Amino acid sequence: IVSAAFGVAAYVFFAAANPFHKDLFPHVLATSPQAPEALVTTVQCVGTWWSDRSCLYRNLYVRQGKLVAIVANSSRLGQLASSKNFGDITVQLSDKFRGEWRPEVLVFDTEAEVRDLVKASMHNGTFELVGGTAVFFQRLFTGNVGHMLFDNIYPAFYALVKFGRHAAQPLTLLMDDEDTGCRTGPPRHLAFLPDPSRKTGRSYRPVPVRVLDTLGQGPNGTALVEILEGESPEDTLTINASWILDGRPRCGEEVMAAFSGRRMMYLDGLERDSAEEPDALVRFEELVVGSGLAGNLVAEPSTLAIAGALPPHGATAKFRDRMMRAYGADDAPRGDGPPRLVIVHNKRFYQQDTRLLTDLVEALNREGLANASYIDWSKAGGFRKHMQIVGATDIYVSGPGTALQYAPLLRNGSVFVALGFRRVDDGRSIPSFMEQQLAGGGTPYLRALYLDSAALMDYHSGNYTPAVQGPYLPRAAVSDLIREAIRVFSAVVRPPIPTEENLSPEGEGRLVRELCRADLATCRLAHHQMNTWLGPTVCRAHIWPELMVYEVGGWAPGGSKPDPKEERREECAVNRTILRRLRREFSLPGFGAAEEDYPEELAHKDAAR
Numbered sequence: 001i002v003s004a005a006f007g008v009a010a011y012v013f014f015a016a017a018n019p020f021h022k023d024l025f026p027h028v029l030a031t032s033p034q035a036p037e038a039l040v041t042t043v044q045c046v047g048t049w050w051s052d053r054s055c056l057y058r059n060l061y062v063r064q065g066k067l068v069a070i071v072a073n074s075s076r077l078g079q080l081a082s083s084k085n086f087g088d089i090t091v092q093l094s095d096k097f098r099g100e101w102r103p104e105v106l107v108f109d110t111e112a113e114v115r116d117l118v119k120a121s122m123h124n125g126t127f128e129l130v131g132g133t134a135v136f137f138q139r140l141f142t143g144n145v146g147h148m149l150f151d152n153i154y155p156a157f158y159a160l161v162k163f164g165r166h167a168a169q170p171l172t173l174l175m176d177d178e179d180t181g182c183r184t185g186p187p188r189h190l191a192f193l194p195d196p197s198r199k200t201g202r203s204y205r206p207v208p209v210r211v212l213d214t215l216g217q218g219p220n221g222t223a224l225v226e227i228l229e230g231e232s233p234e235d236t237l238t239i240n241a242s243w244i245l246d247g248r249p250r251c252g253e254e255v256m257a258a259f260s261g262r263r264m265m266y267l268d269g270l271e272r273d274s275a276e277e278p279d280a281l282v283r284f285e286e287l288v289v290g291s292g293l294a295g296n297l298v299a300e301p302s303t304l305a306i307a308g309a310l311p312p313h314g315a316t317a318k319f320r321d322r323m324m325r326a327y328g329a330d331d332a333p334r335g336d337g338p339p340r341l342v343i344v345h346n347k348r349f350y351q352q353d354t355r356l357l358t359d360l361v362e363a364l365n366r367e368g369l370a371n372a373s374y375i376d377w378s379k380a381g382g383f384r385k386h387m388q389i390v391g392a393t394d395i396y397v398s399g400p401g402t403a404l405q406y407a408p409l410l411r412n413g414s415v416f417v418a419l420g421f422r423r424v425d426d427g428r429s430i431p432s433f434m435e436q437q438l439a440g441g442g443t444p445y446l447r448a449l450y451l452d453s454a455a456l457m458d459y460h461s462g463n464y465t466p467a468v469q470g471p472y473l474p475r476a477a478v479s480d481l482i483r484e485a486i487r488v489f490s491a492v493v494r495p496p497i498p499t500e501e502n503l504s505p506e507g508e509g510r511l512v513r514e515l516c517r518a519d520l521a522t523c524r525l526a527h528h529q530m531n532t533w534l535g536p537t538v539c540r541a542h543i544w545p546e547l548m549v550y551e552v553g554g555w556a557p558g559g560s561k562p563d564p565k566e567e568r569r570e571e572c573a574v575n576r577t578i579l580r581r582l583r584r585e586f587s588l589p590g591f592g593a594a595e596e597d598y599p600e601e602l603a604h605k606d607a608a609r
Helices: 002-017 076-081 084-089 111-123 145-162 253-260 267-274 315-326 351-366 383-391 475-490 508-518 520-531 537-541 545-549 576-585 600-608
Strands: 042-046 054-058 060-063 066-072 104-108 127-139 172-177 189-191 207-215 222-227 236-240 244-246 263-266 281-289 340-344 371-375 395-398 415-418 421-425 428-432 447-450
Touching: 054 145, 060 267, 066 111, 104 111, 111 127, 111 281, 127 145, 127 263, 145 253, 145 281, 145 315, 172 253, 172 267, 172 281, 189 222, 253 263, 253 315, 263 267, 315 383, 340 351, 340 475, 351 371, 351 475, 395 475, 415 475, 428 545, 447 475, 508 520, 508 545, 508 576, 520 537, 545 576, 576 600
Parallel strands: 066 104, 127 172, 127 281, 172 263, 340 371, 340 395, 395 415, 415 447
Antiparallel strands: 042 054, 054 281, 060 066, 060 281, 189 207, 189 244, 207 222, 222 236, 421 428
16 A cells, blocks of 8 residues: 555656767768658657657758758648657657757748758858767766767667667768867967958868967957968968857767767857858757667666667667777677786775785786786776777676776676765765666676675674775685686676676666566656656756665755755655565664664655655
8 A cells, every 4th residue: 555655656757857170070962852842850759758769860951050840831840840740759868867859940932942941052162961870968977988979879779779870981070069179289279261252251161270370359459360271272371360269179079089980060169150051950860869768877776777778779889889889899809818807996995995905916817817907097008909908808706886897898797897886965975886777787698796785884693883085995705706707707707797686686787677566666766867857956966776775865864965065955855664674674774774663654745845
């Protein structure tokens, strides 16, 4: 009855709430118009709601910096655009930090008028055709390699998988960039060049230049520049200083360029270049858009596997294959000697933890059990070198966070060892492995092993100290676990590994799966609180399964404060009655959470709230 009360209330709420930069891209200029019917926009979508929908557009355009569907009243999409059902093709551009998106629509009476629009753009020299397959997504948090991989490229790649376009080569990346200020490398510049034939007096596209001197600021300032790629018969010339742009690579650009085949476009660059060119058009022959709720920052409590990882899509394995091929790291043979084992440095390690792990590396090498090394990625060369190391690794040992983000790129049959850490929230300390849905649940081609939570917490017969700080890795337990990983690998790992076998054996991941099976409606509500703007902000931050299992933060009775300066508290949806029963069944201590049954009357109050 308690479960039903909470579940029904959660279901009612859930149902009610369900409502360019061209320096790397060799653009193609079209030379003749096509038949009008080949120019109008068409669309094919998969998925039932914006949160899991992806769409494949043919002939989607960029006009005045906006993505536009150009249709005729006589076309199917033209009829849809004028109906109340046009919202049915809304999609999500990033994993969960942006709302619904759909293209603007430009409707003409006839398809011949569409051809006239294209001809006018071609006549002015501002029409571009992007052939083949492109994918559109929003860049965010690209300064961090983990977010760059699995909250940027992977969600867009998963959308391609849905349409069988994931092997497209080259692939054009069209990006809406919220990280425009995130740049890398030494100063580089782009600049527009003088072009008296154009209304703007400057070229349509900027080119790479070297700035030799500047004189004055603002619209009357000038600059002496040297052209680097021979677009002008002059080696140097003086231009308006305002025509000079920051040409440094954007964060993550080198990896995205390699992954795509060096075809990239930025929507803000297209908007900039077309601001004074009303006739400019960029036509995408084929554009996939809509990442759905996929990515490392998206919690999936019902499966504990990152979206798309499991059959029928197998997107994480396909993503790994394309990334490793891009860096020539996909065919490293396994040697006949001991397995190659790497232990990855983590910012959470204390000095004693690091010493423990380096001592273990020495012992494994001395005993001939593994070809082991301790790696700090920040001191191990660039991304290409990293991929070469990962491609030759058999056993990957890591704590959580950015350090483990290379684990999904391991070869089939490899082993991932999760060391976890002691997480402190609201004055309580709990065992935490964090990204189980990525490395573990989302990698059925690997075997994942986890450090015992009780050993990690030094928990023995009720011995629990809240908010424990300091060195935390238990020497004996870590040594035993890594030696077990060597035995598991040597016995040959045979994918696919069932998801439940790749989650924390102590229950943090498996328990949440069971909780969702017992009360699907509440689980769905929790999923949308963690992954959309429908619920409390604290729920979007507290997404790791162990926070729910041990009732920490927004999952604690009464919730937590999203802002320590405020008294307001926010609470996330969880069926506490079933949760506490399952903790007992899994023989999990609460690590400071209440152990007693959750009364029925309190569950009813939770459901009503």
